[in-house]
Amino acid sequence: MTGQVLVSKSLETLRTVKVSQNMDGLLKIHRRNPNSEDRSTRAESFSFPISKGMTVLDALLWVKEHVDAGLAFRYSCRMGNCGSCGMMVNGKPRLACETQISEVGNRVEVAPLPGFPLVRDVVADFDTFFRRYSEIKPHLIRHETENDRPPQIELLQTDEQLRDYYQFSMCIMCGLCDSACPIVAGDPQFLGPQALAQAYRFAADSRDQGWKEREKIIDTVHGCWDCRVAGSCSAVCPKGVDPDLGIQLLKRKLLAGRFKPALVPEAQ
Amino acid sequence: MRESTLQLINIAMIMALLLTLPVHFAMQAFLGVGGYTQALAYNTVADRYQTLITITLLTVLLAAASYHGLYGLRRILLEFKSGPTWDRLVSAGTLAAGLVILGWGLRTIVVMGWGI
Numbered sequence: 001m002t003g004q005v006l007v008s009k010s011l012e013t014l015r016t017v018k019v020s021q022n023m024d025g026l027l028k029i030h031r032r033n034p035n036s037e038d039r040s041t042r043a044e045s046f047s048f049p050i051s052k053g054m055t056v057l058d059a060l061l062w063v064k065e066h067v068d069a070g071l072a073f074r075y076s077c078r079m080g081n082c083g084s085c086g087m088m089v090n091g092k093p094r095l096a097c098e099t100q101i102s103e104v105g106n107r108v109e110v111a112p113l114p115g116f117p118l119v120r121d122v123v124a125d126f127d128t129f130f131r132r133y134s135e136i137k138p139h140l141i142r143h144e145t146e147n148d149r150p151p152q153i154e155l156l157q158t159d160e161q162l163r164d165y166y167q168f169s170m171c172i173m174c175g176l177c178d179s180a181c182p183i184v185a186g187d188p189q190f191l192g193p194q195a196l197a198q199a200y201r202f203a204a205d206s207r208d209q210g211w212k213e214r215e216k217i218i219d220t221v222h223g224c225w226d227c228r229v230a231g232s233c234s235a236v237c238p239k240g241v242d243p244d245l246g247i248q249l250l251k252r253k254l255l256a257g258r259f260k261p262a263l264v265p266e267a268q
Numbered sequence: 269m270r271e272s273t274l275q276l277i278n279i280a281m282i283m284a285l286l287l288t289l290p291v292h293f294a295m296q297a298f299l300g301v302g303g304y305t306q307a308l309a310y311n312t313v314a315d316r317y318q319t320l321i322t323i324t325l326l327t328v329l330l331a332a333a334s335y336h337g338l339y340g341l342r343r344i345l346l347e348f349k350s351g352p353t354w355d356r357l358v359s360a361g362t363l364a365a366g367l368v369i370l371g372w373g374l375r376t377i378v379v380m381g382w383g384i
Contacts, residue, residue, distance in 0.1 A: 188350050221346060221355065225271045254272040255279075 023047035025101060027059050029071065030111035031121045043109075044068075050101055056089050056108055057096035072121035080238060083174030086113055087122045093176040093236045113179035129175050132191050136199040136217055141210025161206040168201035168246050170239045177233035177243050189222040193233035196224050197246035203253060215254065224250045278339045284332040288325055295322070317380035330373040338362045338369075 025048045032041040046063045057075055064071045075085040078097045085096040088111040090104045101108065116124035177193040178184045184192045191199075199218050202208045218224050224247050233243040295316065296307045306312050316322045342362040346355060 186347060219270050219272050221271050221343075223271065225275060251272075251275075255276060258272060258276055 023049055025050040025054075025059060025106045025108065027056075027063060028107070028109040029060075029063075029122065030109075031071075032112075032118060033120045034118055035120070050106055054101045055097055056087075056094075056099045056101065056104070056110065057085050059101060059108060060096060060110070072119070072123050074123050081172060083172035086124070086174040086176050086179070087111065088113060088179075093179045095174060095176070095238045098238055113175060115179045115181070115185045116175065124175065124179075126175060128188075129173075129178060129192070129194070132195040133173065133198060135191065136195050136202075136214055137210055138195075138198050138202065140202065140205065140208050141213060142207075143209045155207040157206055164206070165201045165204040167241055168197050168204070168243075170241050171198060171201070171243075172239055174238065176236045176238060177241075180232040180236040182230050182232065183226055183228060187222060187226060190226045191218065191223055193227070193243035193247060196227070196250060197233075197241060197243035199224075200246035200250045200253075203250065215257070218250060219254050224254070227251075274339065278336060281332040281335045281339075284328055285336060288329045288332065291325060292329055295325075314380060317377065323377060323381050326377055327374070330377070331370060334366050334369045334373070338366045 027046045027048055029044050029046070030041055031044055032039065046067055048059045048062045051058075055078075057073075057078060060071065060073050061075075064073075073085065073087070073096070075097060076082040077084070080095055080098040083095070086093060087096055088094075088109075089096065089099050090109050093113055096110070110122055112118050112122045113124045116126065116129065119125050171194065173194065175194065177197075181190075181193050183190050196218060199214050203211055203214060227244070227247045229244060229248070231244045234241075234245065237243065297304050316326070339362075342358055345358045345362070348354075
């Protein structure tokens with residue numbers, strides 16, 4: 001369809017948008033505004049022109065620019081580094097900026113991430129997610145006292161020590177793992193795969209001395225023991241992190257620590 | 269008690285079940301005094317409580333099965349609702365149920381074994 005395109009805005013309303021490209025893509029967006037009077041979710045479909053290398057985020061931006069400026073979605077880097085544009089794309093949690101239209105077909109359906117409160121349209125509220133993340137103390141903990149001199153040199157690591165946690169440090173906190181996790185969906189107290197994988201990331205870091213502090217937080221029924229090894233977190237991670245593995249390694253570390261505290265290495 | 273401790277006890281109980289259950293079933297099927305057909309006859313069952321080995325076996329089996337079953341039930345119940353009050357209620361409830369089952373089972377073993 002060239003020159004003129006019909007964009008369906010709900011079943012009743014139709015809009016006409018003048019464009020000069022082939023409108024061969026159809027973007028269906030599940031929209032809702034919890035702060036408006038009409039809180040119901042509605043699916044709206046928009047036609048958009050497909051170009052080579054186009055991503056789902058590009059399609060959303062096109063719709064926002066040409067059809068509906070009120071469409072809400074979050075994005076920043078457009079290159080899979082910031083983790084802002086996580087959403088359901090054709091039923092799977094994905095980063096919109098990393099999902100090419102050619103991958104998912106020219107009929108694309110986007111929806112907000114499940115398991116998160118909704119801000120508006122496909123924008124999820126990450127407050128709870130970041131609160132869970134901060135609970136596990138996501139930073140290197142050192143036990144130098146005030147009288148100790150701060151380290152005069154950087155805390156060196158061998159390649160092997162780096163490999164212990166390297167993949168877990170690739171997390172961009174996009175929230176896809178938490179949205180895919182069936183336990184997060186059912187248990188609001190569960191720390192979630194992202195926070196737990198990051199707990200392992202610091203527990204496995206030879207420079208960290210905070211295992212005792214984190215142990216109390218993760219060794220609970222709603223901590224790592226709530227994980228049922230569904231593995232969906234690892235399946236959807238756009239950065240190749242394996243949160244499921246991290247959680248199982250945390251369990252092993254906790255159980256091993258019960259027998260032999262020496263198995264929990266002290267930081268250098 | 270830390271969750272890893274409970275989990276560790278659960279693993280120990282699973283190991284105990286793996287050891288005792290085959291022996292228990294074997295006793296029912298072909299090691300029993302009355303053979304397979306008489307496995308559940310009153311006298312056959314009563315005879316099993318007369319030796320220290322079988323009393324020990326049944327006690328371990330009772331403790332392991334109770335713990336393993338109730339630990340699993342606790343995890344299932346904790347998924348139904350969420351909140352610290354529910355957590356405490358479920359943990360206390362399953363602990364109480366475990367003590368009742370263990371107490372009742374031990375009473376049976378003592379009564380049958382020593383004829384009290």
